[in-house]
Amino acid sequence: MTSNIKLACVMVGLPARGKTFISYKVSRYLQWLGIKTKVFDVDDYQRKLKNILYHQDHCELSETTAEKQVLDDMLDWFQLDDNKTKATMSGTVAIYDGTNITKAKRKWIHDTLNNKNVQVLFVESQCDDDNLIRENIRNVKLSPTIMQQEKAIDDYLAYVNKHKDTYETMTEPDYTYIKLINAGQQYVINLVRGYLESRIVYYLINLNIKKKRIWLSRHGESQFNVQDRIGGDADLSPRGEEYARKLPSLISKHIGDELPLTVWTSTMKRTNQTARYIKYPKKQWKALDELDTGVCDGMTYDEIAKKYPEDFIQRDQDKFNFRYSGGESYRDLVLRLEPVIMELEQHERILIIAHQATIRCLYAYFMNLDHEQLPYARVPLHTLIELTPTAYNCEEKLYKADIESVDTYRPKFAGVENAKKSSNKTSGVSGEIIDSSEPILPLSPHP
Ligand code: G3H
Numbered sequence: 001m002t003s004n005i006k007l008a009c010v011m012v013g014l015p016a017r018g019k020t021f022i023s024y025k026v027s028r029y030l031q032w033l034g035i036k037t038k039v040f041d042v043d044d045y046q047r048k049l050k051n052i053l054y055h056q057d058h059c060e061l062s063e064t065t066a067e068k069q070v071l072d073d074m075l076d077w078f079q080l081d082d083n084k085t086k087a088t089m090s091g092t093v094a095i096y097d098g099t100n101i102t103k104a105k106r107k108w109i110h111d112t113l114n115n116k117n118v119q120v121l122f123v124e125s126q127c128d129d130d131n132l133i134r135e136n137i138r139n140v141k142l143s144p145t146i147m148q149q150e151k152a153i154d155d156y157l158a159y160v161n162k163h164k165d166t167y168e169t170m171t172e173p174d175y176t177y178i179k180l181i182n183a184g185q186q187y188v189i190n191l192v193r194g195y196l197e198s199r200i201v202y203y204l205i206n207l208n209i210k211k212k213r214i215w216l217s218r219h220g221e222s223q224f225n226v227q228d229r230i231g232g233d234a235d236l237s238p239r240g241e242e243y244a245r246k247l248p249s250l251i252s253k254h255i256g257d258e259l260p261l262t263v264w265t266s267t268m269k270r271t272n273q274t275a276r277y278i279k280y281p282k283k284q285w286k287a288l289d290e291l292d293t294g295v296c297d298g299m300t301y302d303e304i305a306k307k308y309p310e311d312f313i314q315r316d317q318d319k320f321n322f323r324y325s326g327g328e329s330y331r332d333l334v335l336r337l338e339p340v341i342m343e344l345e346q347h348e349r350i351l352i353i354a355h356q357a358t359i360r361c362l363y364a365y366f367m368n369l370d371h372e373q374l375p376y377a378r379v380p381l382h383t384l385i386e387l388t389p390t391a392y393n394c395e396e397k398l399y400k401a402d403i404e405s406v407d408t409y410r411p412k413f414a415g416v417e418n419a420k421k422s423s424n425k426t427s428g429v430s431g432e433i434i435d436s437s438e439p440i441l442p443l444s445p446h447p
Contacts, residue, residue: 006078007196008113010096012106012124014167015160016137018183018209019125021391023097026123029203029341030093032334032365035196038077040070042098070096071109075116093196094118101167110175121197122177123204124170129182133157139211140391183209206342214344214366215255215351216359216385219270220244221405224298225381228406231290231297236273239403243382244274246401250384251278251351254399264288264340264352271353280351287340290355294327301410316412319375330357330375337361356408363387366394376412381405 009026011019023039030037045066074094100106100122110120127133137153170177170190178201179188192201220240224232236244255261261280265271266288275282296304305312308325315322323329328336337358344350344362352362356379364374366387379385384399 005092005194005196006118007093008074008096008109008118008120009093009200010100010106010109010120010122011098012100012122012170012177013126014101014163015099016133016140016156017125017127018132018136018140019099019123020097020140021136021209022123022125022180022204022207023095024392025207025389026200026203027093027095028365028368030200031368031370032341033199033338034331034334034371036092037095038093039095039097040074040077042066042070042096045069067098067105067109070098071112075113075118078116078118093200099163101163103168103172106170106172106175119194119197120176121192121200122170122175123200124177124179125183126169126179126181127183132183133160135211136209178204180204203342203345206345208346208348210348212348212389213255214387214389215251215261216362216379216387217247217274217351217353217383218356218359218379218381219268219274219353221381222270225406225408228300228302229298230301231293231299233268234270236270239382239405240270240274243401243403243405245277246403247274247384248277248279250399250401254384254386254397255349255351259349261349261351262347264350264354266290266354266358268355271355275353278351285340287336288352288354288358291330291333291357292324292327294324296324296327319412320371330361330371333357334361337365341365359385367396368393378409380407380409 009023011023013019020041023041027037027039049066049069074096077094078092096109100109106122113120134153134157137156138149170179170188174191176191176193176197177189178192181187184205184207187205189201192198219236220243221237222234222240223237224230224234225240226237251261263275263278263280263282265275265282265284267284267286268289271288272284293299296308299307301312311322311325320330323332340352340362344352352359354362357375359379360374360377363369363377363379363385366389367377369377380400382401382403382405384401386397386399388395388397
């Protein structure tokens, strides 16, 4: 599907209201769905321009200089997209991360963009809850090394409060906007229409801006893993069973016992068997089931390469979009997992026990992996992954259970001959025992 919809999400709100966090979350979500998105941060522009002026000994920098530069660059960026032969899936979205607290400023932005056929969705974050504001300053504005943090927060608040007199909350009847009040206590939605706007608004309503952590684990090694087979609904192998028995102590050690945890599994035997010794409440999601490999279900990669050589090569050429005959592609899987992401965003302590492909998709959402990287992310067996989303990206920690397993990772190879060669290699190949010190998840996050 091609489309030339151009949408600007323009943030509104006093400093320290979570606008940057929201901007990056929306950007990651849209990119995960395949919609080209970019954040334009006014603070960044201001810092860079100040630096240039300082070195050039120029006159003082007005706030508007940076804002004008942001708008110009946004319009250029949209223009670049127009010139591309291959349009993106459902349009392009630029996110304007600034304060825009006056009606006059919003009118200027709205009219400038509208004149260039860019639709505008204002996203206002309004917050008068002191604890939330202080928490946001702590997380986003201050470096953890700053001494006397509370004093630094007070100083920052004093600076923010200076803007309060000029702040005009959104009431413009003709503009499209969503207002998020006190981090989701209440929403005001005005004149939202169209696919992209509705999708973003739905996402924002589900977004919980409180700090959270998410844990991901593949099921323990299965009997199919040992035989190098994909798909199926096999039981755990003895080593997989050992992982299931060890998981509660891994959780207790790294996640802690003080606060309750909810465990989500797929509907397949291997994830439920992996979760069975965990004492916390569990929920099964069909959406978390492994990638449906259609006619290749239950086969080894070597068997697939022999029986469907063309498909095998095609998959290596575009793994994200390749759909197994009678089954799914990674693109299909991302769409299947969207409701899981929506619900995940509302919770603060969820452990997901799922499969290689489904965890790759969830991991890619939090770590901002692109569609090239996503199907090749390394997600080893017998490892608990902890993700902590931050304002700009996401921190990860890996806890290995130190239980040997096969390595089901299959690197990208072009063609059957190379694929066959790969099955004789000594690393990164299905069926081989991996060392517990092997480096994992080498893909670095994209801010
Ligand atoms: O087929 C099931 C696998 O978990 C997905 O692995 O996409 O690397 O072939 P793959």
